[in-house]
Amino acid sequence: MTRPSGRASGTNTNSGRASGASFTASRQRGMTLIEILVVLVLIGIVLGIVGGNFIGKGEKAKADAAKIEIGQISQTLDLYKLEVGRYPTTQEGLQALISAPAGVTNWNGPYWKKASVPKDPWGNEYKYTSPAQSAPYEISSLGADGREGGEGPNKDISSSQ
Secondary structure, three states: OOOHHHHHHHHHHHHHHHHHHHHHHHHHOOOOHHHHHHHHHHHHHHHHHHHHHHHHHHHHHHHHHHHHHHHHHHHHHHHHHHHHOOOOOOOOHHHHHOOOOOOOOOOOOOOOOOOOOOEOOOOOEOEEEOOOOOOOOEEEEOOOOOOOOOOHHHOOEEOOO
């Protein structure tokens, strides 16, 4: 003989389990706002550290590229002097490596392979002075800011360094 109260009791128990499972499932469905904010803050911190390292390396790479290119221009100027007998004047500038200045004999250029005077990695023209204070010439880049002086990425780079 089955008792209706047992049936009701079983139904209540199943009903209680179902509503408990439902409550647990709803809590596991998503993340809370605080959890999302914590994740976003952590991602921001990681990006800040990694991004800061890449920015510093990029500017150092540009400074290194400027030093290398100044060295290449210096070698080209030495070849120019070997053939012409002197370095280009400040007025003739680095353009003398591409096209013959007026009145220059023994010019066998162009000495620079590209069709235009090179620019530094920041897109500014190299400054060329000849004669310089302590050398026959000086080639310099004014760094990232394009102004004389500066520290870090804004530091000037020169052939006399």
